[in-house]
Amino acid sequence: MTRIAVIGAGIMGEDHARIVAHDLPGATLQVVCDMDIARAALVAQRFGAQHTSDDPQSVIARDDVDAVIIASPDFTHAPLSMACIAQGKPVLCEKPLSQSPAECLQVMAAEQAAGRKFVMLGFMRRYDQSYVEMREALVSGAIGRPLMMHNFHRNVETPAADFTGAMAITNSAPHEFDIVRHVLGTEFVSVSAYQPNRSDARVAPVVMVLETMDGQLVTIEVNNNAAYGYDVRAELVGEAGAIAMNNVAYTRTDMKLAASTRYDTDWRARYREAYVRQNRAFLDFARGGALPAKASDCWDGLCAALVAEAGAKALATGVKQAVNLPPKPAFYSLDKGIAA
Ligand SMILES: NC(=O)c1ccc[n+]([C@@H]2O[C@H](COP(=O)([O-])OP(=O)(O)OC[C@H]3O[C@@H](n4cnc5c(N)ncnc54)[C@H](O)[C@@H]3O)[C@@H](O)[C@H]2O)c1
Numbered sequence: 001m002t003r004i005a006v007i008g009a010g011i012m013g014e015d016h017a018r019i020v021a022h023d024l025p026g027a028t029l030q031v032v033c034d035m036d037i038a039r040a041a042l043v044a045q046r047f048g049a050q051h052t053s054d055d056p057q058s059v060i061a062r063d064d065v066d067a068v069i070i071a072s073p074d075f076t077h078a079p080l081s082m083a084c085i086a087q088g089k090p091v092l093c094e095k096p097l098s099q100s101p102a103e104c105l106q107v108m109a110a111e112q113a114a115g116r117k118f119v120m121l122g123f124m125r126r127y128d129q130s131y132v133e134m135r136e137a138l139v140s141g142a143i144g145r146p147l148m149m150h151n152f153h154r155n156v157e158t159p160a161a162d163f164t165g166a167m168a169i170t171n172s173a174p175h176e177f178d179i180v181r182h183v184l185g186t187e188f189v190s191v192s193a194y195q196p197n198r199s200d201a202r203v204a205p206v207v208m209v210l211e212t213m214d215g216q217l218v219t220i221e222v223n224n225n226a227a228y229g230y231d232v233r234a235e236l237v238g239e240a241g242a243i244a245m246n247n248v249a250y251t252r253t254d255m256k257l258a259a260s261t262r263y264d265t266d267w268r269a270r271y272r273e274a275y276v277r278q279n280r281a282f283l284d285f286a287r288g289g290a291l292p293a294k295a296s297d298c299w300d301g302l303c304a305a306l307v308a309e310a311g312a313k314a315l316a317t318g319v320k321q322a323v324n325l326p327p328k329p330a331f332y333s334l335d336k337g338i339a340a
């Protein structure tokens with residue numbers, strides 16, 4: 001049995017605890033840790049964890065913990081990932097690795113000094129069937145050479161009253177930055193960002209146009225106040241055809257001369273299968289396998305942070321920004337290709 005600790009027992013942590021307890025044969029939910037010990041106790045009790053704690057560092061150091069899932073807030077990700085590396089424990093760290101590129105580089109340095117990869121990032125869309133099929137269509141040549149990828153990311157309402165357009169870029173859009181890099185198998189070279197010019201709008205949508213190293217154009221709309229439901233769309237356009245994501249709906253209601261499907265209030269149901277696939281891949285990794293070729297690693301975390309940083313600057317200045325990536329260390333090219 002691989003004994004897993006979940007750190008942070010909020011929305012995502014509870015979901016991870018449920019997956020470990022119900023959907024990961026060969027894993028056991030050993031510890032649930034949250035700064036709010038009552039919250040840790042609730043989730044531990046709900047999913048049958050042996051232990052609770054409010055101290056992440058001591059949890060990572062425990063002899064009876066083999067692997068760690070970090071689902072606490074963004075600012076904790078890099079320090080807790082480094083603690084896992086120091087303890088030699090594989091870690092599935094929720095996105096982002098850090099919003100600070102400098103901090104991503106620190107985690108990369110720690111991992112390289114340790115001589116092997118320990119960190120897998122929770123960019124779970126790489127395991128979503130829609131994106132898997134888009135990548136397959138590209139790799140097989142079915143839609144010809146890729147020209148454009150369009151992306152829409154809509155939430156019902158912003159998570160906080162003081163949410164800003166810049167936060168939409170640094171907080172929500174990294175999922176798109178990562179999945180587009182993965183599907184297209186390339187890197188971004190520039191980003192422009194725009195908002196509708198409406199002073200009365202509550203956190204207006206952000207629209208980004210990005211260029212890739214291979215000359216493709218990518219559009220990303222992030223609308224965190226879409227009101228009507230959680231809705232993610234994507235379309236990959238090639239020279240010989242296009243492949244678009246279908247909205248996942250198990251039923252359609254026909255009534256009163258109209259047909260309708262329903263939207264979820266958030267992302268958890270839409271990506272349920274992707275989270276399970278991702279966490280199963282993490283379990284294989286934690287048992288001693290190589291980091292799966294399609295998993296996100298610290299290099300991918302750095303790339304997402306650098307694109308987000310450039311995107312926020314493009315929005316603030318109204319000027320297209322270059323995305324300046326450092327040379328990719330050979331360490332991050334090992335046992336990791338661009339396989340579908
Ligand atoms: N992969 C995805 O689709 C996805 C979706 C949403 C959020 N996220 C990421 O997951 C993380 C958690 O998001 P959430 O929506 O579950 O947040 P949340 O606020 O619901 O939960 C965070 C929990 O962490 C606890 N916490 C805070 N500081 C802690 C610390 N130092 N040690 C231990 N526990 C601590 C809080 O008490 C809270 O219970 C964020 O980094 C977010 O970016 C990923």
